[in-house]
Amino acid sequence: MNRERTMHRTSRALTLGLLVTVGFLTVCPVFMLLLGSFSEGLTSFGRFTLSKYVQAYTDRAFAEILLNTALFTLGSAFVATGLALFLAYLNTRTNIPFKSLFGIISLVPMMIPHILFAVSWLLLLNPSNGLINLLIRQMFNLEESVFNIYSLPGMILVEGLLDLPIAYLVLAPAMAAFDVSLEESSRVCGASNLRTLARVTLPVLRPAILASVTLVIVRSLASFAVPSVLGMPGRIYVLATHLYRIIATGFAADYGMAAAVGMSVLATSITLIYMYRYLTAEGEKYVTISSRAYRPTVIDLKNARYPLFLIVGGLSLVLIVLPVLVLLYTSLVPYSMVPSARAFALMSAKHWTAVLRDPVSVLSVKNSLFLGVVGATLGIVLSVFVCYTIVKVRTLASGILESLSFLSFSFPGIVIGVGFMWFFVRTPLYATIWSLLIGYIATYLPYGLRPLTSAFVQIHSHLEESSRVCGGGTLYTLRRIVVPLLIPGIVSGWILMATMFVRELTLSVVLSRPGTEVLAVQILRFAEDGLWGRLSALGIVMIAISTTLVIIASLIGSRLTRVEVGNRGRDGVVG
Amino acid sequence: MEIRIANVSKNYFSEGKRITALSGVDLTIPAKQIFTLLGPSGCGKTTLLRCIVGLEMPDSGEIAIGEETVFSSEKNTFVPPEKRGLNMVFQSYAIWPHMNVFDNVAYPLQARKVPRDEIRRRVEKTLRFVQLEGFENRPATRLSGGQQQRVALARALVAEPRVILFDEPLSNLDAKLREETRKELRAFLTALKITAVYVTHDRIEALSLSDTVAVMKDGRIVEIGTPRQIYFDSDRRFVVDFIGRTNLIEGKATSVEKDQTVIECALGVITCNQRSGARPGQQVTVSIRPEFIRVIKGDVQRMPNVFRGRLESLVFVGEACEGEIRIGTTLLIARFDATAVVREGDEITLHFDPDHCSVLSA
Numbered sequence: 002m003n004r005e006r007t008m009h010r011t012s013r014a015l016t017l018g019l020l021v022t023v024g025f026l027t028v029c030p031v032f033m034l035l036l037g038s039f040s041e042g043l044t045s046f047g048r049f050t051l052s053k054y055v056q057a058y059t060d061r062a063f064a065e066i067l068l069n070t071a072l073f074t075l076g077s078a079f080v081a082t083g084l085a086l087f088l089a090y091l092n093t094r095t096n097i098p099f100k101s102l103f104g105i106i107s108l109v110p111m112m113i114p115h116i117l118f119a120v121s122w123l124l125l126l127n128p129s130n131g132l133i134n135l136l137i138r139q140m141f142n143l144e145e146s147v148f149n150i151y152s153l154p155g156m157i158l159v160e161g162l163l164d165l166p167i168a169y170l171v172l173a174p175a176m177a178a179f180d181v182s183l184e185e186s187s188r189v190c191g192a193s194n195l196r197t198l199a200r201v202t203l204p205v206l207r208p209a210i211l212a213s214v215t216l217v218i219v220r221s222l223a224s225f226a227v228p229s230v231l232g233m234p235g236r237i238y239v240l241a242t243h244l245y246r247i248i249a250t251g252f253a254a255d256y257g258m259a260a261a262v263g264m265s266v267l268a269t270s271i272t273l274i275y276m277y278r279y280l281t282a283e284g285e286k287y288v289t290i291s292s293r294a295y296r297p298t299v300i301d302l303k304n305a306r307y308p309l310f311l312i313v314g315g316l317s318l319v320l321i322v323l324p325v326l327v328l329l330y331t332s333l334v335p336y337s338m339v340p341s342a343r344a345f346a347l348m349s350a351k352h353w354t355a356v357l358r359d360p361v362s363v364l365s366v367k368n369s370l371f372l373g374v375v376g377a378t379l380g381i382v383l384s385v386f387v388c389y390t391i392v393k394v395r396t397l398a399s400g401i402l403e404s405l406s407f408l409s410f411s412f413p414g415i416v417i418g419v420g421f422m423w424f425f426v427r428t429p430l431y432a433t434i435w436s437l438l439i440g441y442i443a444t445y446l447p448y449g450l451r452p453l454t455s456a457f458v459q460i461h462s463h464l465e466e467s468s469r470v471c472g473g474g475t476l477y478t479l480r481r482i483v484v485p486l487l488i489p490g491i492v493s494g495w496i497l498m499a500t501m502f503v504r505e506l507t508l509s510v511v512l513s514r515p516g517t518e519v520l521a522v523q524i525l526r527f528a529e530d531g532l533w534g535r536l537s538a539l540g541i542v543m544i545a546i547s548t549t550l551v552i553i554a555s556l557i558g559s560r561l562t563r564v565e566v567g568n569r570g571r572d573g574v575v576g
Numbered sequence: 577m578e579i580r581i582a583n584v585s586k587n588y589f590s591e592g593k594r595i596t597a598l599s600g601v602d603l604t605i606p607a608k609q610i611f612t613l614l615g616p617s618g619c620g621k622t623t624l625l626r627c628i629v630g631l632e633m634p635d636s637g638e639i640a641i642g643e644e645t646v647f648s649s650e651k652n653t654f655v656p657p658e659k660r661g662l663n664m665v666f667q668s669y670a671i672w673p674h675m676n677v678f679d680n681v682a683y684p685l686q687a688r689k690v691p692r693d694e695i696r697r698r699v700e701k702t703l704r705f706v707q708l709e710g711f712e713n714r715p716a717t718r719l720s721g722g723q724q725q726r727v728a729l730a731r732a733l734v735a736e737p738r739v740i741l742f743d744e745p746l747s748n749l750d751a752k753l754r755e756e757t758r759k760e761l762r763a764f765l766t767a768l769k770i771t772a773v774y775v776t777h778d779r780i781e782a783l784s785l786s787d788t789v790a791v792m793k794d795g796r797i798v799e800i801g802t803p804r805q806i807y808f809d810s811d812r813r814f815v816v817d818f819i820g821r822t823n824l825i826e827g828k829a830t831s832v833e834k835d836q837t838v839i840e841c842a843l844g845v846i847t848c849n850q851r852s853g854a855r856p857g858q859q860v861t862v863s864i865r866p867e868f869i870r871v872i873k874g875d876v877q878r879m880p881n882v883f884r885g886r887l888e889s890l891v892f893v894g895e896a897c898e899g900e901i902r903i904g905t906t907l908l909i910a911r912f913d914a915t916a917v918v919r920e921g922d923e924i925t926l927h928f929d930p931d932h933c934s935v936l937s938a
Contacts, residue, residue, distance in 0.1 A: 463670035466631050469657040470664045471684035485674050
C-alpha cells in the first residue's frame, strides 16, 4: 500500500516538475514577447504603450515585406512539395533503380547546415563572381551575368530545396500507405496511369499534400539563413530579416518593435502548426491504411527508368555533393575563379590558417561544440522524462505537457530569441552561454521528443510487468528491459538535437553576444563581410563537427545495444 | 501451493466514473491443479489474476499464497510481484524483442543471481521440455506465434515458480494452433504437477483444460466446480447460458420430489430428473441443451418428455446437424447426428433426456 502511494507521489512530483520546466521553456518567451511588445524599453518596461505596434505596422516598407514573405513562403512550399511528391511517387510506386538514394536525400538536412547551403548557392550564382555565372560569361563572351541569386526566385529555389526533405518525410509514408485498390479500380474503369494519378491518387493524397505545404510554410517563415544570405544583399526583406534589421543593424536596436512584429509571426506560425496537426489527424481518416499485408503494385517505368533516375541522381548531387565541393574549393582558392589549372596552382591553406588563428572563430567552435554536446545531453534527459510522462503516466497534466511541448514546434527561432531576450536581460544569464543553451532546448525540444515517443510507445507495459513477475525489481527492470529498448530512440533524439545545436543560427543571432559567438553566427559575420574563403573553411569545420558527433553517437548507441548480445555470448553460447 | 483470497475488492476510476472490477471475492484455489477463471470480458477475471501476481493492488481484503500473506489491507502488507515467487504468461507473451530465446528464458534465473552453469543447465532442460531445443540463439523477434508462446511458457517455468498464471495465452493463436497448443499445455501442466491459474473467456478452453472452473460475472465468483459439474449440473441461468448453447423454457413446477421435478409449460409436461430447490406452484425456467434433444421413431406417446414439432430449418455443420424445431409458438434448437434422415418441413417426434433437463434457480 505504501509502495503504491509513494509511486503516486513520485509520479505526481515528476509531472509537476516537468510541467514547470516545460511550461517555463515554452510559455516564458511567448509571455515576455507579449509583455515586451507593450513596453517602452528593453531594460525597464516603463508604461503600457501601443506605440510599438503603431510604429511597426504603419512602416511604409511593411506592406512590401509582407508581400515578399508571402511569395517566399508559398513559393518554397510549392517547390518543396512538388519535388517531394515526384520523389515519393518514384520511390514508393515505381521500379526506379537504387532506391536507397531516397533515404539519403531525406537525411540531408542533418548533414548540410542551411546557412552553408545558401552560401554555396551564392558562390555559384551570384551576379558578380558566381562560379556558374563566370563560367557562362567566359564561354559565351557575355558582359552580364545570366543568373542572379539575390532575387526572390533565387531565394525560393534554395529554400525549396532545403525544405524538400521535410516535405518528403510527410508525403512518403502517406504515399506508401495508399490503398492501391482505389487506383486499381480506376484502372479497371479504363483510365490510364497518368489519368489515374491526376484523378485518383493526388486527390486522395490531398490532406498529406496540404500538410506538407503547411509545414514548409512554417519552416520558411522561420527561415533566417536564406533570407539573410541571399535576400539582404539585394535588399529583399522578409519578416525574419526585417526583425533582424530592427534589432541588429541601424543605430539603436528596438526590441519593443521587434516584439510587436514578432507577435504576428508567432501567431501565424502557431495557427499553421495547429492546422498541420488537424490535417495530419484528418489524413489518417482519409488515407486508407489497411492492416492486411499488401505490396503496392509497382508501376513499370520501362524506358523512362534511367532518365528519371538521372534526374533523382542529379538532385541528390545538387543537394549533397555540390555544396560541400564548392565550399571546399572556395576555402582553398585565394579569390572567386572558375576551376582551372591556374586555380589549382594558386590553391593554398591561407584561409584555413586565417580562421584557425582568428580567436573569435576558435571561440565559436568551442561554444558550438559545448552547446551541441551538453545541450543535446540535457535536452535528451528532459525529453526522456517528458516522453515517459506523456506516454506512460497519462494524466490530465501529461496532456497539457504534450500540448506545451508541441507548441514549441511552431516557434520561429528569431521571434523566440526576441522573447527570451526580454527575459534574459533581467537575469544574470544574459550574454552567457547558458542563455543560448536554454533557448536551444526550448526551441528544439520536439526534435528530442519525436523519436523517444515512438520508442516509449513500443515498450508495451507487459514487457515491464513480465520482468517484475520474473523476479526483476524496479531498477533491474529499468536496466535490462526499459533502457535497452529506449536506446535507439535516445540515440536518434540526441543526434537530431546535437546537429541542430551545432548549426543553430536563427535563435543565436539574437542571443549571441561578444564572448558567446557560435559557429553559424560567425559564418554569417564572414558572409556580411564577404570573406568567402574563411567562411568556407569554417563551414567545413562545422560540417565535420556535426558528422563526427553523428558517428560517435551512432557508435555508442550500437555499443550499448550490443551489451545484451555480450551477455548472450557469455551465458549462452560459450561452452 | 494453495492460494486463499478473502473478501478482495478493487475499484477503478476512469473519467470520473467508479468502475467495480472486483467486489468481495472469496476464493480458495487448490494446490497442484489447473484452475480456470472463466467469464465474459469485463467480469474482473484478469484483474483478479493481476492482484494475485501483484501487478495490481486490491483496495481491500487479503491474499495468501501457501503460508505467506502477500497482501492484506488490514495489516498493510504488500509483497511486490518480484518477491512472490510466481510467474505468469501474458496474453501478448511479452517476449523481450532485444534478447534472444536463451536470454528471455534465462531472465528469471539471472534476476535471482543463479550461478551461470546452473542457468545454462536449467534453460536447456526447460527448452527441451517445451520442445524448443536448438532455438537458444534465435532472436526473439524471429519466432512464430506458437514458438513465442512456448518461449513465454519456458520463461514462466524455468525458475520453478510456486504458482504459474496464464492470462488468455491462446487468444493470439489461430484456431488450429490454439487447439494443438491447448492439448500440449494440458500435457505440460499435468506432467509438472504445478498450481496453475488460467484466465479465459473461451468456454471450450476452460472446459477442456481445467480441473476446476470458477465462473465470474460483474466482479464476483458465480459458481465453482469441475468442468462437468459446471456444464451439466449448474442451475444458474447465467452460467448455463454462458458455458454452452441451451434452450430455456418457462413453466410452472407442479410436483417436486427428491430427485424429480415435474414442470408444466406451453409444450406440455417436462420431467426433470435433477435435484431442484423449486417449490410446487412456482414459476421456473428449464434448461435443455441441444444435444439432449433427440429424434425418435414410432409411436411412443406414452413416454414422458416426448413432443411433436415441425423441423423449420436444418443446417449441416460438419460433425453434426443443427435444427430449429417449432412446437406451438416455441422455437427450440437441437443437435442431430449428421446422418439423421430428417428434412426441413418434416413433422418429427422429439425426446428430452430427463437426466439433462435442469430447473434453474436464478
